[in-house]
């Protein structure tokens with residue numbers, strides 16, 4: 001059994017001043033508790049909720065006796081997590097301040113503190129009794145409810161002071177059992193595309209993720225130069241534009257990753273196949289982003305293109321009960337999957353097998369090698385069909401024709417509209433030219 005978890009954002013309607021004032025008071029008290037708890041936790045090196053609660057619960061509870069007691073409880077959870085991540089950052093020398101700043105507060109809630117009442121209202125326990133707020137009906141929320149996800153007892157709420165609204169972060173959970181794989185779908189994650197091997201065809205699904213990262217990076221840089229000249233460095237208007245750009249960047253990447261992950265995982269689920277991924281190390285795939293010199297930028301490209309994409313696939317896989325298999329990524333594009341001999345690459349992504357003399361596209365090689373490793377690795381439940389086909393000596397049937405050595409390139413504008421890869425039966429796809 002695996003557990004899939006999703007967070008959905010639900011906004012309340014605009015609240016009456018009186019009600020909102022009570023919530024602002026609540027937020028202030030909660031923030032104060034968290035601040036005190038964080039200070040204590042950091043001073044004493046506490047990262048565990050249970051210990052923090054054991055040592056400080058009484059203290060913070062007595063600060064605000066009018067407040068429902070569970071806020072002191074969730075404040076301990078909140079503070080423990082903040083202290084934990086701060087101490088970890090400090091350990092690796094990335095903390096800039098002696099204490100973590102409690103700037104953004106979202107109030108942690110448990111089942112005593114909040115309750116969904118039907119689909120359109122939420123009741124919240126406060127120091128002034130229960131407050132009931134209407135929430136905007138939300139497409140995402142309904143989708144999870146309808147698909148049998150379970151509403152988790154924990155939630156968070158944030159105050160939108162400008163709009164006088166509440167923003168709820170609601171968690172859904174679902175237990176799914178993984179099936180035993182009968183087949184494999186291998187995924188080779190690249191900077192700007194994802195190569196996917198399904199039913200003997202390698203699709204090269206374009207993501208353009210590193211282009212997105214780099215594009216926004218240079219746009220920010222241009223904005224900065226322009227505004228610094230006019231307003232001086234770090235000006236307010238520049239910061240505002242930066243924030244807008246970052247939000248757009250994040251949303252776009254997120255959308256690309258989720259859509260593609262969903263497409264791949266659904267195909268795997270339909271075939272009862274496992275998804276095969278490269279096992280990413282701490283700083284893997286570095287050779288692929290060597291051309292990016294700025295270390296911070298490299299980090300961002302890596303996070304978006306490799307880690308982010310993998311995580312999206314893992315998340316989706318959990319939801320559908322699709323098993324994920326990890327294999328060693330070393331030299332996956334270097335060796336011919338048929339002859340085991342080295343492939344000599346020219347200047348583009350094409351190479352020639354040093355034994356058989358056949359031409360290969362790098363991503364096709366990687367996909368087949370990932371598959372071979374998955375088959376060899378677990379000895380698994382997958383049928384021997386694939387193994388037999390791939391390892392036939394001399395003239396391997398499915399890999400014989402050169403067409404099989406070319407991936408089918410699919411631009412993002414195309415796959416983004418697909419529900420499944422079956423849509424590829426029409427051959428209007430662009431072929432990656434040899």
Ligand SMILES: [Zn+2]
Nearest residue numbers: 336339353356
């Ligand atoms: Zn070969």
